Amino acid sequence: xxxxxxxxxxxxxxxxxxxxxxxxxxxxxxxMGIINLxxxxxxxxxxxxxxxxxxNGLSHWLSLPLAAVVLFVLGACIEVGLIRRIHRxxxxxxxxxxxxxxxxxxxxxxxxxxxxxxxxxxVPGATRALxxxxxxxxxxxxxIAVVVVVVTLLAFTRSRFGLTVRAIVADRDLADACGVRTxxxxxxxFGIGAATAGIAGALVAPLGAIEPxxxxxxxxxAFLVVIVGGFNRLWGVIAGALVVAAVQTGVxxxxxxxxxxxxxxxxxxxxxxxxxxxxxxxxx
Amino acid sequence: MRFEAHxxxxxxxxxxxxxxxxxxxxxxxxxxxxxxxGAGKTTLVRTMIGLLRATGGQLRLGxxxxxxxxxxxxxxxxxxxxxxxxxxxxxxxxxxxxxxSGHPPAEHGRVLGMFGESLAGREAQRAGTLxxxxxxxxxxxxxxxxxxxxxxMDEPTEGLQPSNVGxxxxxxxxARQQGRGVLLVEQHLALALRLxxxxxVLEKGEIVDTGTAGEAGLGDRLSGRLAL
Numbered sequence: 001x002x003x004x005x006x007x008x009x010x011x012x013x014x015x016x017x018x019x020x021x022x023x024x025x026x027x028x029x030x031x032m033g034i035i036n037l038x039x040x041x042x043x044x045x046x047x048x049x050x051x052x053x054x055x056n057g058l059s060h061w062l063s064l065p066l067a068a069v070v071l072f073v074l075g076a077c078i079e080v081g082l083i084r085r086i087h088r089x090x091x092x093x094x095x096x097x098x099x100x101x102x103x104x105x106x107x108x109x110x111x112x113x114x115x116x117x118x119x120x121x122x123v124p125g126a127t128r129a130l131x132x133x134x135x136x137x138x139x140x141x142x143x144i145a146v147v148v149v150v151v152t153l154l155a156f157t158r159s160r161f162g163l164t165v166r167a168i169v170a171d172r173d174l175a176d177a178c179g180v181r182t183x184x185x186x187x188x189x190f191g192i193g194a195a196t197a198g199i200a201g202a203l204v205a206p207l208g209a210i211e212p213x214x215x216x217x218x219x220x221x222a223f224l225v226v227i228v229g230g231f232n233r234l235w236g237v238i239a240g241a242l243v244v245a246a247v248q249t250g251v252x253x254x255x256x257x258x259x260x261x262x263x264x265x266x267x268x269x270x271x272x273x274x275x276x277x278x279x280x281x282x283x284x
Numbered sequence: 285m286r287f288e289a290h291x292x293x294x295x296x297x298x299x300x301x302x303x304x305x306x307x308x309x310x311x312x313x314x315x316x317x318x319x320x321x322g323a324g325k326t327t328l329v330r331t332m333i334g335l336l337r338a339t340g341g342q343l344r345l346g347x348x349x350x351x352x353x354x355x356x357x358x359x360x361x362x363x364x365x366x367x368x369x370x371x372x373x374x375x376x377x378x379x380x381x382x383x384x385s386g387h388p389p390a391e392h393g394r395v396l397g398m399f400g401e402s403l404a405g406r407e408a409q410r411a412g413t414l415x416x417x418x419x420x421x422x423x424x425x426x427x428x429x430x431x432x433x434x435x436x437m438d439e440p441t442e443g444l445q446p447s448n449v450g451x452x453x454x455x456x457x458x459a460r461q462q463g464r465g466v467l468l469v470e471q472h473l474a475l476a477l478r479l480x481x482x483x484x485v486l487e488k489g490e491i492v493d494t495g496t497a498g499e500a501g502l503g504d505r506l507s508g509r510l511a512l
Contacts, residue, residue: 160383163376167384170373173335177367178384179359 005130011249013138016145017204019241021218022225023149024197026237027156029226031169032189034087035094038078038101039222040215041108042071042194046201047210048108051117053202060122060206064144067198075194079187087186101215109212117210141203148199152192153234165189227268230275243267285346285362285433286310287332287465293340294331301327303489304341309434309465314456316480317469320510324489325469326368329438332467333365334358345434364432368439368469371423374412378403378422381411385426398425399451416443421452428455434465441472453479473510477503485509 021043028036046067053063082100086092123140126133156162164185167175175182200218208214221244229240244264251260288308295301301324309315319325330336332343334355343351345361353361372381382392396403399421406414414422424440437456441449453475456466460481470476476483477497483506485493493509495502 163380163383167373167376170375171370174367174370174373175384176355177333177335177359177365179356179386180384181356183354 002132005132006134007249007253009130009132009134009138011245012142014249015241015245016142017200018221018225018245019149019238020145020196020200020203022222022229022237022241023152024193024195024200025222026226026229026234027152027189027193027196029223031156031165031234032087032186032193033090033169034083034190035090035097036083036193037094037097037219038104039193039197040217040219041101041104042075042197042215043201043204043218044210044212044215045074045104045108046071046198046203047119047205047214048112048117048201049198050119050202050205051112051210054119060119060202063119063202063205064199067202068195071198071201072191072195076187076191078194079190083190084183084186105212105215112212114212119205119210121206137206141207144203145200148196149238152196153237155192156189156234161185161188221264224264224268228271230271285465286344287363287434287467288344289328289332289341290344291341292328292331292338292343294327294336294338296327296336300339301489302331305486305489305491306341307484307491307494309467311433311465312460312463313481314460314466314468314479315482315484316476317467317484317486318471318473318476318506318510319486323486325486326438327489328486329365329367329436329467329469332436333363359432362431362433363436364427364430364434365436366423366427366438366440368442372411372419374410374419376411377407378409378411378414379407381422382407382426385430387426387429391429395425395429396422398429398455399448402448417445417448420444421448424452424455428459432464434467435459436467436469438469439471440468441470441475449475471510473503473506477506 024042025036025039028034028039049067049070050060050063053066054060078100082096086096121137123137125136127136127139156165164180167180168182168185172182224244225237225240228243229236247263247267248260251263286308290306292305293300293302305328307315317325317328327336331338334353338351342349345358345363350358350361373384379389379392382395387395392407396406403418403422411419411422420440420443424437427435427437440452444452449472456468456479459466468476468480481497483495483502484491485506493505495505
């Protein structure tokens, strides 16, 4: 019973991590139709913001809003300088953001070297709940991730701003003709997508090593979540993260991590087949 | 406020459609733009609002050159269009369509009641599930209820039942009374003849005839031009 509870808590932690990492991709890829292969690097830079915050003797919790601001500015600059010039051409977007991811990794490497960095756990120790000991910081991570994801999703689905972004995706010409400032809306949406990736990076920073290649590990999982959750459905990020976390945790429990990855990929392929929506269809 | 096109050229890619169109719409008048299918009427409206790039000529609104100004700024400057097709976000609710067009929720009742009861109380309904005629009424009502000085109405009566054509005509006449300028793109010649102050006939991307309301034999001339 305790082993099952522990697996459930591990699954919940994985769900929260996947959801917050995939949230930005859900906005940028799922909602705006932009295939951003540099999303993992946004997460990695968020982790470095946490490292710099810690290196300057500041609280880890300060790194969360700091990472959001730094990544919003970076994302907004990328949208203005690169994305808005190419977003109607998916194949160019893929190549450009792939190049961007390399540039960002190299830039971070130039500044911080290839050395592994770390951030101490701000909430060390474990808490006993449901009969098992579980790291306290992971409970905190789950709570913060859920709040960030839900608040962001509400902002995009219930607010005037969210309606505007969805209108641009649905019919950019009509949105233009309605007087919608499409440029500003895309700028903000891309910036918010990057900001949530930054928060995710700062949040997961204490759980592992921080290094320039770290972002690569997050990208496939984030795409899996968006594919499984469904294109153009922001709330699908939660469903997608839940399904992928359940599959991975379950398969790891009964087999191993390699089979868990295989199962997740098979699930993504199955979902694409069932919906019969090619990836490029997400890009209007 | 006056909207002017001077030698306007436009088209799709390398295919030119408009070949130097010049005309104007002043506040307090209705100008009917008539022409056969494929004459370039919709291309003209899309170029005027900024969805198609002018490849030559000039567009002026209130004296200011807006030829290179993006559509959203043209709308904020006082221009508004209701298109023949794709005039609504079909997957959004009626209320969300009105919000996107700049109408706060408090105004929705007034906008939806503009053409009788058929749209009243249907804010929550998905716009794509309205009938074709209802969608046209919603798009027209949204444009007419805006504060724009110049309205570009592209075939607003297409698909409307006769009683609603009458209501739309009354609403356009009211817009003129309020001092707004209307470019009415219309195949429904009877309505155009009833409402318009001036007429512009477009043929193969060029203006081939103009006329003023009350001119002797105008109806027959326009009918001949449209080969009705």
